[in-house]
Structures are given as structure tokens and as C-alpha cells.
Amino acid sequence: MNPLDDLPCLRDVADAFSLRARKSLGQNFLFDENVLDRIARSAGDLEGAVVVEIGPGPGGLTRAVLRAGAGRVLAIEMDPRCCAALSGLRDAAAGRLAIHEGDALECDLRRILEPGVVVMGNLPFNSSTRLAMRLIEHRHLIDRMILMFQKEVAERLVAEPGSRQYGRLSVLVQWLCRVEWCFGIASASFVPAPKVRAAVVRITPRDTPLSPALEPVLRTLTQAGFGQRRKVLRNALAAVSRDPQDLLLSAGVDPRARAEDVDIASWCALAREHVKRAATG
Helix, strand or coil: CCHHHHCCCHHHHHHHCCCCCCHHHCCCEECCHHHHHHHHHHCCCCCCCEEEEECCCCCHHHHHHHHCCCCEEEEEECCHHHHHHCHHHHHHCCCCEEEEECCCCCCCHHHHCCCCEEEEEECCCCCHHHHHHHHHHCHHHEEEEEEEEEHHHHHHHHCCCCCCCCCHHHHHHHHHEEEEEEEEECHHHEECCCCCCEEEEEEEECCCCCCCCCHHHHHHHHHHHHHCCCCCHHHHHHHCCCCHHHHHHHCCCCCCCCHHHCCHHHHHHHHHHHHHHHHHC
């Protein structure tokens, strides 16, 4: 008999530890085991894998990942109530689960992540973008990430040029990673039910960026371009370039284009041209 099968249901665990989702922590607990197992399956083969889970809450996804055969799971949880609630699952996992109490936005990920790790998590909606970008900074250690976001954020992550959702986040993340939409999750699946829907996204770091560019320059240009989406780029980039029209033409970008019309390779060409001009004065 698998000790995991003898654990009380997630709702009973939450009740036993008086776990009520706190809005200040961006918590919305997911108790639907069918959905949790589907998230685990979105990670592909987890047999023997090392998994770092961000924000396990009462442990629903943690259970699904362990059932899927993960060799080791390290759960990063900042809520002491949830850490206590995970103690029974840790015992049942017989050495396969460790709990790190702390904030994933502040802890030293270099000490936590190890090469080839799989990162998973139902990210708090109020900090999901910052968490994702912090994880991407450590992408050289990560094999793949299966993360849950507010649906609108997930749509921006996978958006293509020309779409309403395509923006700075799309460019910066897709430049460094391949991003795939997995599935959406209805609000009713959560406790409490949020006012927005959620979606699961698979993010796989690229061996090399999609196109050569200096990241700080790419960040500066996309911030200027997407910060004034209604303006054509020759006007939007005036704050960061002495001659934006010539910059755009030299990079092969139509000066009359708007930020959402420019693909990632072209944003990178703009960044390279901007660096070249800065070097020549």
C-alpha cells in the first residue's frame, strides 16, 4: 500500500490546520485532483525527476507530482500554516519531500536549484510575473517549468506579434524560452474562487537566445516601445534614441510600425543597432 493513498483529502487537511486562503499572499487553493494530476502530466515524464515546487499550499500539486514518480521534491512555501499542513505529506513521502520555508522571490535560488531541475507551481497571481522572471534568470539550471498564471498573463506569455496580447513580457520571455499553452482552469476549481480564470503554461529554456542581443538594451527598447503602444515606433523610441527613424530603418524595421507588430528577431536587430550606434558615438 502506498502511504500517499492513506492521506486525508486536501479539504480535510486545510480544515485541520485552519487553512483559509489569504488575499494578502495571493492564495487560491486548488483541491480538484483531476486538475492537479493534469498539471503533473503537463510536465511530461517525472519518473525520478528532481522537482522544485513554488507555493505548494496544502500540498495538492505536491501529491500529484509525487504520485507521478518524482524522485525528490523541494517545496518552497512562505506561509508557516502551509508548512505545518505539509508535514503529514512529508512523512508519507518517505524522504522524497523536503520543505523550505521562505519567499521564492527572496531566497537564494542558486542554492536551491540544481542542473536539470523541473520547476512547478500554482503561482500567486499577485507576484506570478516577478516569480517567472526570477526563475528565468536561473534558466541555465532548469530543464522545464510548468507554472500556473492568471489567464491574461498566460495569454501574454504565449502571444504572437500582431495580437492584442503581444507585449514586452512576450518578447522578453520568448526570446529566452519556448513557451507553450497547456490548458485553462475555471475559477470554480479554486477555493476561494478568484474573479479571474487561470491557465497552465510550459516554459522551456532555450540553449541560446532566439536572436543575439544584449538583455539590458532589449529591456530598454521594449519598455520604450510598448510603454506607448498607440504611438508608431519612430515616436515611441524618441526617448531612447537621438534618431529613431534612422535606427529603425538601419535595423530593417518600418518606422511606422507599432511595438506589437515587431517580431522578436527584429527587436533584437534594433538592440544590436542601438549598441553599434552607442559605440561609435
